[in-house]
Amino acid sequence: MFHRDRIFTVIGFILLVLVISVANQKPLRAEEPHIQEPITVNVILQRKYVDGEVSEELTKETIGSMEDFWAMYASWQLVEHNQERIVFKKDIDDISPLLKTNGYFGLAGDGTLSIFNGKPTSNEVIQSFFQIDMEKLESHKHIELIEGIRIQSKDQYLEVLKTLETYSKTEKR
Numbered sequence: 001m002f003h004r005d006r007i008f009t010v011i012g013f014i015l016l017v018l019v020i021s022v023a024n025q026k027p028l029r030a031e032e033p034h035i036q037e038p039i040t041v042n043v044i045l046q047r048k049y050v051d052g053e054v055s056e057e058l059t060k061e062t063i064g065s066m067e068d069f070w071a072m073y074a075s076w077q078l079v080e081h082n083q084e085r086i087v088f089k090k091d092i093d094d095i096s097p098l099l100k101t102n103g104y105f106g107l108a109g110d111g112t113l114s115i116f117n118g119k120p121t122s123n124e125v126i127q128s129f130f131q132i133d134m135e136k137l138e139s140h141k142h143i144e145l146i147e148g149i150r151i152q153s154k155d156q157y158l159e160v161l162k163t164l165e166t167y168s169k170t171e172k173r
Contacts, residue, residue, distance in 0.1 A: 008072045021115060024076070029142070038062045038063060038064040039062070039063050040060055040061065040063070041057070041061055041063060041083075041084065041085060041086055042058060042059075042060055042062070042079040042084060042086070043059050043060070043061045043073075043083040043085070043086050043087075043088065044056055044057070044058055044085060044086070044087045044088070044135075044159060045058075045059070045088055045089075045090070046059040046079070046087065046088065046089040046090070047074065047089070047090055047092050048089065048091050048092065049092050049095055049096040049099075050092070050093065050094060050095055050154055050157070050158075050159060051095045051099055051103075051115070051127065052127060053095075053098060053099070053126075054079075054090045055096065058071055059167035061086075067140055073088050075090065076088035076089065076090050077089050077090065083094075090143070093154070095151065095152050095153070095154045095157050098117065098126070099115065099126075099151045099157065100151070100152065100153075101118070102117055102118055103115055103117070103126065103150070103151035104116045104118065104119055104120060104148035104149060104150055105145065105148065105160050105164075106120025106146070106147075106148045106149070106153060107120065107132065107142075107146065108120075108125060110131065111131050111132050111134055112129065112131050112133070113128070113130055113131075113132055113164055113168075114128045114129065114131065114160045115127045115129075116128065116148065116152065118124060119147070119148040120145070120146065120147075120148045121135050121148075126141050130168040130169070131148070131160065131167060131168065131169045132145075132164065132167050132169070133168065133169045136166075136167050137167045141164075141167070145164075
């Protein structure tokens with residue numbers, strides 16, 4: 001059974017070959033698996049992390065063989081392509097490098113659970129989640145959040161969110 005994303009990827013590949021053929025102004029022949037003259041395109045690699053962070057890496061690729069080019073990016077999903085650039089994306093099952101190096105859970109001024117770039121005293125919020133009910137929050141957890149809870153792994157990130165979600169304010173009906 002074919003997956004819809006794979007079908008779109010194959011269609012995208014066929015369109016890319018046609019675009020490259022038109023750009024080279026040479027007829028495309030079925031028996032011709034390699035491009036006659038190598039072409040250079042900008043390739044953008046988008047990585048989306050569990051914490052919602054998206055990073056982009058820009059690289060230039062010289063394509064001599066479409067088969068080889070496609071094999072290099074087989075684990076990526078084709079998002080967009082034209083004569084100047086090709087965009088691929090990949091979901092990464094981990095937290096972003098930014099969180100690993102400098103991420104802290106803490107409380108914003110209004111009591112919202114947030115992730116900060118550095119300790120919460122930096123006030124540099126990266127992401128906000130939900131408001132904490134301070135009356136339900138245990139004092140030692142409150143102190144931890146004021147000082148900042150360092151984020152070092154995906155498991156820890158998910159565990160802290162799960163634990164603190166029990167202290168979130170819920171709308172009263």
